[in-house]
Amino acid sequence: DIVMTQSPDSLAVSLGERATISCKSSQSLLYSSNNHNYLAWYQQKPGQPPKLLIYWASTRESGVPDRFSGSGSGTDFTLTINSLQAEDVAVYYCQQCYGLPYTFGQGTNLEIK
Amino acid sequence: EVQLVESGGELVQPGGSLRLSCAASGFTFSTYNMGWVRRTPARGLEWVAYIKLDGSGKYYVDSVKGRFTISRDNAKNSLYLQMNSLRAEDTAVYHCVRLSGWGRFDAWGQGTLVTASS
Numbered sequence: 001d002i003v004m005t006q007s008p009d010s011l012a013v014s015l016g017e018r019a020t021i022s023c024k025s026s027q028s029l030l031y032s033s034n035n036h037n038y039l040a041w042y043q044q045k046p047g048q049p050p051k052l053l054i055y056w057a058s059t060r061e062s063g064v065p066d067r068f069s070g071s072g073s074g075t076d077f078t079l080t081i082n083s084l085q086a087e088d089v090a091v092y093y094c095q096q097c098y099g100l101p102y103t104f105g106q107g108t109n110l111e112i113k
Numbered sequence: 114e115v116q117l118v119e120s121g122g123e124l125v126q127p128g129g130s131l132r133l134s135c136a137a138s139g140f141t142f143s144t145y146n147m148g149w150v151r152r153t154p155a156r157g158l159e160w161v162a163y164i165k166l167d168g169s170g171k172y173y174v175d176s177v178k179g180r181f182t183i184s185r186d187n188a189k190n191s192l193y194l195q196m197n198s199l200r201a202e203d204t205a206v207y208h209c210v211r212l213s214g215w216g217r218f219d220a221w222g223q224g225t226l227v228t229a230s231s
Contacts, residue, residue, distance in 0.1 A: 048223075052218060097214075097215055097217050101160055102160040104158040104159070104160070
């Protein structure tokens with residue numbers, strides 16, 4: 001199974017500042033035939049189900065604000081939230097969709113400092 | 114608006130059975146692969162199973178193989194999860210999910226709580 005490891009486990013950032021979350025996979029998520037990385041990011045706010053933010057490592061889902069961005073390739077990925085807003089308080093998960101079983105990172109709890 | 118509404122979760126004794134249901138609306142159900150993801154405070158998110166759009170393929174995480182069965186009824190826009198021989202470690206909130214592209218979950222239900230405890 002592909003192991004997904006996020007860091008940090010929790011993060012406190014001031015409003016208006018940048019938040020950065022790392023995700024590492026135990027094997028490459030790059031599918032060579034189409035040059036896509038099969039890595040997705042989700043946001044889970046309190047009392048709500050997870051919501052897809054980013055797929056293919058860097059493509060924003062429709063309706064997601066452009067302050068959210070994803071980067072990386074192979075085994076190392078980053079979710080960046082620019083100009084942090086109060087409504088961004090949530091747990092963020094990465095997920096590999098390269099192969100079965102699909103696996104998630106352990107989650108990063110983002111709070112306001 | 115895409116909606117996924119789960120039902121069927123409850124308290125059950127270890128070794129017991131439950132059937133979860135998911136009612137889908139707001140999209141053409143028969144054109145999407147569908148699945149289940151569970152969530153616990155201790156283990157976070159865990160993919161459980163998915164079924165291809167026409168039911169021709171079913172895939173499971175190892176920990177539930179032989180105990181859980183995923184199925185769908187495209188005429189009723191419904192997804193199901195039959196859970197047998199439940200264990201304490203199956204205790205979780207179970208989310209119905211829609212799969213888009215290759216394995217990403219682009220729609221989630223609110224979830225239904227399954228508790229396996231004596």
